[in-house]
Amino acid sequence: MSAAPVSPLLRQVAAIARDAAAAILTVYGQEFEVLRKADHSPVTDADLAAQRVIVAGLDALDEQLPVLSEESRIAPWTERQRWSRYWLVDPLDGTREFVKRNGEFTVNIALIDGHESVLGVVLAPVTGDLYAAERGGNAWRQESADAQWKPIATRAIAEPPVVAGSRSHGSHGAVLLRELLGDDFVETPMGSSLKFCLLARGSADVYLRRGATSEWDTGAAQCVLEAAGGAVLDLTGQPLRYNRKDSLLNPEFLAVGDTAIDWTARLRAADV
Numbered sequence: 001m002s003a004a005p006v007s008p009l010l011r012q013v014a015a016i017a018r019d020a021a022a023a024i025l026t027v028y029g030q031e032f033e034v035l036r037k038a039d040h041s042p043v044t045d046a047d048l049a050a051q052r053v054i055v056a057g058l059d060a061l062d063e064q065l066p067v068l069s070e071e072s073r074i075a076p077w078t079e080r081q082r083w084s085r086y087w088l089v090d091p092l093d094g095t096r097e098f099v100k101r102n103g104e105f106t107v108n109i110a111l112i113d114g115h116e117s118v119l120g121v122v123l124a125p126v127t128g129d130l131y132a133a134e135r136g137g138n139a140w141r142q143e144s145a146d147a148q149w150k151p152i153a154t155r156a157i158a159e160p161p162v163v164a165g166s167r168s169h170g171s172h173g174a175v176l177l178r179e180l181l182g183d184d185f186v187e188t189p190m191g192s193s194l195k196f197c198l199l200a201r202g203s204a205d206v207y208l209r210r211g212a213t214s215e216w217d218t219g220a221a222q223c224v225l226e227a228a229g230g231a232v233l234d235l236t237g238q239p240l241r242y243n244r245k246d247s248l249l250n251p252e253f254l255a256v257g258d259t260a261i262d263w264t265a266r267l268r269a270a271d272v
Contacts, residue, residue, distance in 0.1 A: 016053070020057075065111075068086055094192030108122055154199055155205070161185045179271060180270055196225045200257075215248045233253060
């Protein structure tokens with residue numbers, strides 16, 4: 001069976017992400033200042049330049065929706081709880097990796113509908129590697145702006161399993177990983193939401209995140225991984241959902257490629 005075509009909306013959002021990547025790379029090629037936000041996380045001119053490009057691009061789409069972004073004013077819960085559809089954006093996910101100049105950072109744009117991520121685009125500006133998906137359709141990879149869109153899919157879990165780990169935040173889940181997978185697994189460090197994309201394209205099997213992330217860190221990549229055949233679960237085994245509370249912090253979670261495994265049962269049996 002041939003893959004369903006890439007929708008016009010997905011192509012439009014991908015083009016917006018590529019425009020944001022161009023703005024990021026302009027800063028990346030120069031000397032830049034690293035500032036600290038109130039939570040002490042880093043921010044650069046690249047984050048802000050990408051923010052401006054993405055907001056302008058989304059505002060030009062036919063459907064006008066609110067935009068919730070890491071680098072903009074956060075609408076209060078009294079306003080957000082009335083949203084049924086909105087854009088969830090991280091203009092530069094992996095600012096620490098950007099500062100280190102290792103290339104492992106991304107542009108993340110997700111469409112949230114009814115608390116679920118229904119469209120997602122993840123783009124690595126340095127390589128031009130783009131991952132995109134819509135609910136009910138294929139997950140796609142486009143390795144450069146002029147390359148073909150190729151459908152991607154997760155794989156049956158490898159022996160030994162490959163665990164995608166955080167490049168900058170370390171591994172705080174070694175005990176739980178052993179309880180879920182056994183002692184024999186291989187770790188592959190990777191920055192930003194690219195960890196989800198390794199699972200989506202069948203290059204890794206599990207990504208466990210202990211510690212804080214925000215909803216804009218996961219929204220786009222969750223859609224890609226789910227469309228590719230995987231799942232993103234909290235540690236009770238429920239799928240991550242969005243805009244359901246005042247706080248924008250995610251629960252700790254487990255991203256998996258092989259959904260034929262009963263991960264909920266494994267989580268229940270583990271010492272979470």
